[in-house]
Amino acid sequence: MKFNAFPVVRYLLFFILGITVYLQTDSYAISFPTEIIYYLIGFLMLIFGLSIRFRQPVVRGSALMAIIFLAGWSLTHFKTASNQPNHFINLPQFSHYQATIIGNSETKPKTFKVEAEINAIKVNGQWIKATGKTLLYFNKQASEKPQYGDVFLIKNMPREVEAPKNPEEFDYRKFLQYKGIYTHHFLWGQEYEKIGHQAPSKLLEFSYKANQYADSVFKARIETPNEYGVASAMVAGLRDDIDNDLLDAYSASGAIHVLSVSGMHVGILFLFLGWMLGWIKKRGKFGKQIFTVLVIGILWGYAIFTGLSSTVLRATVMFSFIQIGTAIGRRQNIYNTLAISALLLLCWNPFWLIDVGFQLSYLAIIGIVFLHPYLYQLLSPNNPIIRSLWEGTCVCFAAQLFTFPLSVYYFHQFPTYFLIANPFVAFFSFAVLPAGLALLILAKVPFLGTVFGFILKHSLVFLNKSIFLFEKLPFATLKGFSISFTEVILIYAIILLIVFFFLRLEFKYLRISLALVFVLTCFNISQDYLQSKQKSLTFHFIPKKSGISIIDGKSATFIADTTLLNSEKTHDFHLKNYYDKSGVVNENKLASNQYTNKQGITYLDFEGKKILWLQQKFNGKLQGNADYVLLSNNAIRKLNPSFTNFQTGLIIVDDSNKRYVVENLKHQADSLHLNLISLYDTGAFSINE
Structure with missing residues (x-):
């Protein structure tokens, strides 16, 4: 080849x-x-x-x-949206703007989150045309759920999405920029008014209504919360009602992709249609063409029921090209077919290239196409059930082998039992998706609606039970990985070389792969040595809170109040990636109030540097000196006289202080020639040794 x-x-x-x-x-x-x-x-x-x-x-x-x-x-x-001259970020400041809802609303604990397209802005009393997307957050207590096509008049300007403010924190700003979104606006009820409804696309409006209909059918037919949540996620692409424990279980078993409508779901439907409708290909002169039209039509119908999400659109385009290539006898050149579909998708939206779902979908398909035929030939079971399980295992292994380096790179974890869990997931998903779609079509037909509702519900029960079973196994998920992109490339090179060795039995591939393994091992040993010697103290930016991390070798100690110490959300979003990157193995938590004196002061010593942390109201005068002073909870509102007889290299103000207090302190520091920074402005501040 x-x-x-x-x-x-x-x-x-x-x-x-x-x-x-x-x-x-x-x-x-x-x-x-x-x-x-x-x-x-x-x-x-x-x-x-x-x-x-x-x-x-x-x-x-x-x-x-x-x-x-x-x-x-x-x-x-x-x-790139920001390169358009009439994009609102390239226009003068404005007092009001008109925005049209262009997506499905996502339900958050306190808000409805939705994308909107800005159509016009009001500058100095004059309306001018504009373009550009923004994220809107509507207060759930003060508004109804916004619908696709709703037009709003909104006061004030949306705010720019901020860059990450902690080391290795997920860059949500860049994530949104690649979607053409640069701003967001939190609306609490008084600053907006609905002024009309004008759907930009009738097809999308129909698709979103079909998506909402699908959700309502599942809610009516499936009473148990976990099964309803998974059905809505798998078939309709809505994850608003999935319990966090269930999410963790799917993540631990390596099946989290099941809960996001993606290429896997389209692929399962594609295989199911081939199994159910394959007989059409052998009927008549135009059997293949009729089969192709039916399969592609059903795939696109499914895409409409999922709200035409980008992941499903990409997968539907990809499998449509595969089916067309097969119909015209180009199956032997499937790599070209895949390349044509990817080229078309990237011409439509080049930013899909850095979408994790896009990358993993194509890598999984390439792995299956390349490796599955060789793996399947290793065994030839006669029993049809065992043969099906073996084929499913081969498919899952091939897909996982080609995606796991990138998955570890992005998600910093590896599901240990994926090879056992995924065939079960695929088996039950093979029943869930067709039954779910059949239920949507036949929900109002009394007997058939009940039958497919029963099949769907019990398939989901077995699926969830198997997922929880795998989650409870020891070492179900290996966490704490942090690999560089260079390591990802090396791992892929090693995988391909080993595969070529087994396929061609040429020892040169094995020798090169062993050499790369040696290079990778040396790199990790040197990195491990450097991490064992590292020492750092970080004042974290945590919204409305205070927190300090001290890393000594491969151990980390997080000091904060008890509420923050027990917050998994804080750990996962603000700390986890930082600890993974630093190779932290042992994590300790210390409640800050345990080390605070009666004046609300905590004294820390880090590698000879003195740190003074004020956590409650302080009206006296500080005495002596410290290298760093951390102010929390509006402890000081006037630097003079508190710092009159006190020497410090830097005053740090975290986000537990009120914003107007921070601004006053900044002005006072300028007048007194004191060095002061606000973590809201600068992000986390680290001291490294």
């Missing part, structure tokens, strides 16, 4: 390279005049035309790859 047999794969790789280069240069604020890029594309097209005329294949191929590379770069530039 030669690489020349996959020309579209080559085009895709250069297109991806162009997108990647743009994203990297944009991340580092490196810009190139777009006119130069366009002139360069024109020049290369001239070279390409001349190379055809004078029969120069090397020049022709090089020019074509360069054109595709620049096309990827320029398309990404064009698709």
Whole structure:
């Protein structure tokens, strides 16, 4: 099998390279005049035309790859929302704006979260047209759930989404920027008014209504909360009603992908349709064509029921191309078929390249296509049940093998029993999805609606029970991994080399893989040694709270009030990635009030540096000196006279202080020539040794 047999794969790789280069240069604020890029594309097209005329294949191929590379770069530039001149962030400040809801509302504990498109802004009393998406958060107590197409008049400007403020914290701002969203606005009831309803797309409006209908059917037919939550998530793509314990169980078993409508669900439906409708292909002259139209039609119908989410759209496009390729006899060149679908999707939205779901979906399919045929040949069970289980195991292993390095890179954990759990998950999912779709279609037919409701409910019961069973096994999930992108590349290289060794039995692949394993081992040993010697103290930014981390080698101590110490959400969002990156093995928690004197002062010593932490109202005068002073809970409102006879290198104000108090302290520090920072402005502050 030669690489020349996959020309579209080559085009895709250069297109991806162009997108990647743009994203990297944009991340580092490196810009190139777009006119130069366009002139360069024109020049290369001239070279390409001349190379055809004078029969120069090397020049022709090089020019074509360069054109595709620049096309990827320029398309990404064009698709970047902030580059549009009429985007609202490029326009003057405004007092009001009109926004249309363009998505399904997501129910949060206190708000409805939804995407909106800004259509016009009011500048100095005049309305001007604008574009650009923003996130809106509607207070649940003061408003009804916003619907797709609702138009609102909103007072004030949306606020820019802030960058992460703790080491290694998830960059939610960049995540939203890749979706074309740069701002958000919390609406508490007085600053907005619904002024109309105008759906931007009738198809999307129908899709969202179908999605809501699906949720209502499951709520009516499935009484138990866990089963209803999983049904709504698996079939309709709605995860609002899933219990946290159930989420943790699915995550521990390596089946969390089941709860997000994705390529796996479309793939299961694709296989089910092939099994149920395969007989059509053998009927008549146009059997294959009829089968293809039916399968693609049902897949797109399913996509509509899920609200046309991006994950389902991508998977539906991918499997549609696979089915078309099979129908026209191109199954042997499925890599080109996959490449065409990926190229089409990236032309529509180049930012899908850095979407985790997009990456994992294609890696899983490539793993299955490449490895499954070889694995399946290892055994030939006669029993149809065992044969089905064996095939499911091969599919799951191939998919997991090609996705686990990237999964560890993004999620910092590995499900130990995935090879055992996933065949069970796939088996029950094979019943859940068809039964769920049949129930949606036949819900109002008395007998059939009851039958499919029964099948769906009990399939979900068995699925959830098996998930909880695997979660309770010892060492169900290995956590705390933190690998670099370089390590990801090395791991993929090792996997491919070992696979080639077993397929071709050539020892050169084994030797190279062992050499890479040695390099990876040496890298990890050196990293482990450096982590064992590390010492750092970090003043964390935690909204409305105070917290300090002290890392000594591979142990971390988090000091905060009892409420914060017991908050899993705080740990997972603000601390976990930082501890994983630092190789922390032992975590300790200390309640800050245990080390506070009667004046509300805590004294800390870190590698010879004195730290003074004030946690309650203090009206006296500080005496002596400290390298750092941390102010919490509005402990000091006037720096003078508290710091008159006290020397310090830096005053740190965390987010437990009221905002107006922080602003007053900043002005006072400027007047008194004291060095003061607010963690709200700077993010976490670390002292490293």
